[in-house]
Amino acid sequence: MRRLPILLAATAALMMPAIVSAQPQPPAPQAAKGPLLSLSVSESVNSAPDMATINTGVQTRAMSAKDAMAQNATQMDRLIAALVKAGIARKDIQTSGINLNPQYDYSDRTDGKGPRFIGYEASNQLTVAVRKLDSAGDLIDSLVAAGATNINGPSFGIAEPDKLLDQARTKALKTAQARANLYAQATGFRTARLVSISEGGGFAPPPMPMMAMRDSAAAAPQTKIEPGEIATSISLNVQYMLEP
Incomplete structure (x- = not known):
């Protein structure tokens, strides 16, 4: 008869984890x-708008790839200098593409003639952020004077x-x-x-x-x-x- 309390205590101990582990279930x-x-x-x-983006650049041709790129670099230096002089920050001037390709003349295809090689064309393009819209027109004119051969834009935007x-x-x-x-x-x-x-x-x-190019010599x-x-x-x- 003395063993009965011990058995009851052991049985209660085995049942306690099940009681403690029971958690309320979330509502369906x-x-x-x-x-x-x-x-x-x-x-x-x-x-x-309070800003604009202008794409510009120069294209040059020469009989050798080296000369085409050298001429292009010289004209691009003048273009960048004109942008800086106009007050465009360096962070707002970004190179967007440099290309060098051979050029051929396909006009004479008589007697089975193939295309005639006429040199290399180099191009360097810039994307320019203009933050003073009242000077955007003057900036385009200065780019043309500095030797830009193509201008696209402007594309207007909001800085913030x-x-x-x-x-x-x-x-x-x-x-x-x-x-x-x-x-x-x-x-x-x-x-x-x-x-x-x-x-x-x-x-x-x-x-x-x-923006169409115009003859810089004409008034x-x-x-x-x-x-x-x-x-x-x-x-x-x-x-x-x-x-x-």
């Missing part, structure tokens, strides 16, 4: 109260678009909620509750115009640049639950 997820509505919404904010992007986000969210409420009411539901959101889009500049008015306005836009993909 609630079933959806209504259908899900997916929307894509885009909004933009227009503003005057964060505030404009936030304004566009606010507009997009309001538009999405209003549209979701419309769907809810039109289909017999009371409210539309936002359940997910993802973002896309960003700064949307207008198409970049092409002509200075190049005029009109920045106008650009749109800073945001696209949202949102999902709402329609609830009764």
Whole structure:
């Protein structure tokens, strides 16, 4: 009879881990109260740009690759010097492409003649950030005077678009909620509750115009640049639950 308390204690000890390890279970997820509505919404904010990007460069030809590249380097030095003199910071001048290719004349193909080699063409292109738009026209003129053989641009932009992007986000969210409420009411539901959101889009500049070259020897008015306005836009993909 003395062994009974010992057996009872051992049995209680074996049962304790099961009691201690028991944890409350999380509540089961609630079933959806209504259908899900997916929307894509885009909004933009227009503003005057505060910077522009211009692509420029020089092309040279010579009978040897070495001479073509040497001539190109000389003209490019003059081009970069003109940019620096105009107040463009070195950090805003970036090489965007260097090319060297043989050139052939294909015009005479009579009697089975092959293309005629006419030399090498070297090109060096720069991407330039212009932060003083009122001097952009004068800058283009100075590039032409310094020997630029091609100019593309300008492409206008916003240096720090964060505030404009936030304004566009606010507009997009309001538009999405209003549209979701419309769907809810039109289909017999009371409210539309936002359940997910993802973002896309960003700064949307207008198409970049092409700047045609002109004869530097001819008298002509200075190049005029009109920045106008650009749109800073945001696209949202949102999902709402329609609830009764």
